[in-house]
Amino acid sequence: xxxxxxxxxxxxxxxxxxxxxxxxxxxxxxxxxxxxxxxxxxxxxxxxxxxxxxxxxxxxxxxxxxxxxxxxxxxxxxxxxxxxxxxxxxxxxxxxxxxxxxxxxxxxxxxxxxxxxxxxxxxxxxxxxx
Numbered sequence: 001x002x003x004x005x006x007x008x009x010x011x012x013x014x015x016x017x018x019x020x021x022x023x024x025x026x027x028x029x030x031x032x033x034x035x036x037x038x039x040x041x042x043x044x045x046x047x048x049x050x051x052x053x054x055x056x057x058x059x060x061x062x063x064x065x066x067x068x069x070x071x072x073x074x075x076x077x078x079x080x081x082x083x084x085x086x087x088x089x090x091x092x093x094x095x096x097x098x099x100x101x102x103x104x105x106x107x108x109x110x111x112x113x114x115x116x117x118x119x120x121x122x123x124x125x126x127x128x129x130x
Contacts, residue, residue: 005031005056009064016065020052023064033057039079045070053077 002010008030013023024036034054041051046069054062066073087097093109093116104110 016068020065024052042076043069
């Protein structure tokens with residue numbers, strides 16, 4: 001059974017990839033009973049992604065851009081805890097989050113990444129990896 005939300009999504013969401021913040025804002029204006037939620041979506045295929053979605057008064061998730069994921073929104077939605085530090089990027093070595101404008105997530109990843117970068121340009125540096 002199609003809900004009024006499903007009908008709105010079908011009629012109003014042409015492009016979903018990368019538009020979750022804008023689309024949820026527009027949909028929440030149309031349906032004031034929906035609450036916007038910022039957090040992370042854990043796609044079983046792509047992994048963790050920053051994301052916006054909506055929640056209806058009964059607590060059910062309404063994701064107007066869920067179709068952007070290969071899993072079509074059947075993964076796990078985890079709301080952002082506003083008290084947590086805000087990531088500023090991802091570590092080029094391990095792909096973990098970095099904070100406060102850092103390049104790498106820690107000293108070990110930084111050393112490994114520098115060694116990797118140097119070894120790509122300098123064949124003699126390979127002994128540093130060991």
